[in-house]
Amino acid sequence: MTEATTSTAHGDLATKAGVLAGLHAAPEILQVVNVWDVITAKTIADIPGTKALATASHSIAASLGYEDGENIPVAEMIAAVARIAASTDLPVSADLESGYGDPGDTVRRAIGVGIVGANIEDQMRPLADAVAQMESVLKAGQSEGIDFVLNARTDAFVKAGDRDPADVLADAVERGRAYLALGATNVFVPGLLDENAVTTLVEAFGPRRLSVINVPGSLAPSRLQELGVARISYGPWTQRVALTALANSARELLADGALPEGTLPLN
Numbered sequence: 001m002t003e004a005t006t007s008t009a010h011g012d013l014a015t016k017a018g019v020l021a022g023l024h025a026a027p028e029i030l031q032v033v034n035v036w037d038v039i040t041a042k043t044i045a046d047i048p049g050t051k052a053l054a055t056a057s058h059s060i061a062a063s064l065g066y067e068d069g070e071n072i073p074v075a076e077m078i079a080a081v082a083r084i085a086a087s088t089d090l091p092v093s094a095d096l097e098s099g100y101g102d103p104g105d106t107v108r109r110a111i112g113v114g115i116v117g118a119n120i121e122d123q124m125r126p127l128a129d130a131v132a133q134m135e136s137v138l139k140a141g142q143s144e145g146i147d148f149v150l151n152a153r154t155d156a157f158v159k160a161g162d163r164d165p166a167d168v169l170a171d172a173v174e175r176g177r178a179y180l181a182l183g184a185t186n187v188f189v190p191g192l193l194d195e196n197a198v199t200t201l202v203e204a205f206g207p208r209r210l211s212v213i214n215v216p217g218s219l220a221p222s223r224l225q226e227l228g229v230a231r232i233s234y235g236p237w238t239q240r241v242a243l244t245a246l247a248n249s250a251r252e253l254l255a256d257g258a259l260p261e262g263t264l265p266l267n
Contacts, residue, residue: 013111013114013116013144013145013146014145014146014147016090016091016092016116017091017116017117017141017146017147017148017149018147019052019091020052020091020093020116020117020149021117021147021149021185023051023052023091024149024185024186024208024211024230024231025208025230026208027208027225028225029221029224029225029229029230029231029232030051030052030230030231030232031221031231031232031233032052032053032054032093032231032232032233032234033047033050033054033234033238034054034055034056034059034095034233034234034235034236034237034238034239035053035054035055035056035059035084035238036055036056036059036060036062036063036080036239037060037063037080037083037084038083038084038087040238040242041053041084041087041088041092042087042088043264045087045088045090050090051090052090052091052092052093053084053088053090053091053092053093054092054093054094054095054117054119054233055080055081055084055092055093055094055095056095056233056234056235056236056238056239057072057077057094057095057096057097057119058095058235058236058239059235059236059238059239060072060077060080060081060095061077062236062239063239064076064080068236069097070097070098070100070101074100074101074106074109077096077100078106078109078110078113081094081110081113081115082113082114085113085114085115086113086114091116091117091149092114092115092116092117093115093116093117093118093119093149093151094110094115094117094118094119095118095119095235096110096118096119096120097119097120097121098120098121098122098123098133099120099133099136099137103120103133103134103136103137103140104136104137104139104140105140107120107136107137107140107141107148108140108143108144111140111141111144111146111148112144116146116148116149117148117149117150117151117185118137118148118149118150118151119151119153119188120133120134120137120150120151120152120153121153121155122134122152122153122154122155122175122179123155123159124154124155124156124159124171127174127175127178130154130175130178130179131178131179131182134150134152134179134182134184135182137150138150138182138183138184149185149186150179150183150184150185150186151184151185151186151187151188151211151231152176152179152180152184152186152187152188153187153188153189153190154171154172154175154176154179154187154188154189155190156168156169156171156172156175156189156191157172157189157190157191157192157193157197158190158191160191169197169200169201172187172189172201173200173201173204173205175187176189176201176204176205176209176210177204177205180205180206180209185209186209186210186211186230186231187201187205187209187210187211188211188212188213188231188233189201189210189211189212190212190213190235191213192215192217192218193212193218193219194219195219195223195227198210198212198219198224198227198229199227202227202228202229207228208228208229208230209230210228210229210230210231211229211230211231211232211233212224212229212231212232212233213232213233213234213235214232214233214234214237215235215237
């Protein structure tokens, strides 16, 4: 790659990173329907209203035969998100779990294959360690010449166990504020959040700084937008929807049925 080509590539990535950051800050909530390979990326990218793509690490790992939880080798994850980024002109945010032992280097490698944002989990490490982890991600973006869109994830609710809900919420607030103070674009707080929790988090972080995952029973996107949430993702649930449809179709076909009406044509 020539120096001019490298400069152009970095310019394109910087532009996409700016677009992705702007989508998080816009009054209209950003919804990302998570994808896990090229065909799902192309399918979602072609749907009107899709403004950005986000990968789901659980889904990528499952599609390649690995259990969730950083069991997939980092090289395979980077290769998977590279193929997705190469398949679209939209900005792509990758779910990179906790960074596979070296979040700064993992993000640097992801930027090298066209990724302009990422979820990075804190896994409820001691706060000082989690802050250092998020800082390494932001420094990686700076070293690659882009304003990387860090969707800093706190697992306060995911790992709450039987703790007092008020203490869990307080942990999420403390950690989220620390990540935003570093320069994170948003704070991702996965879990089944009620309206009180969402309101408290938005007030603590500021409007359009909170990212959530919608699961069965979550607040409607329209209400989350009213409350000031920046982004909704769906994680591995999109893959579960696809697999449910596949299983249902298989049962129908094996029972002398037919393919569903409205099935998408082959490209």
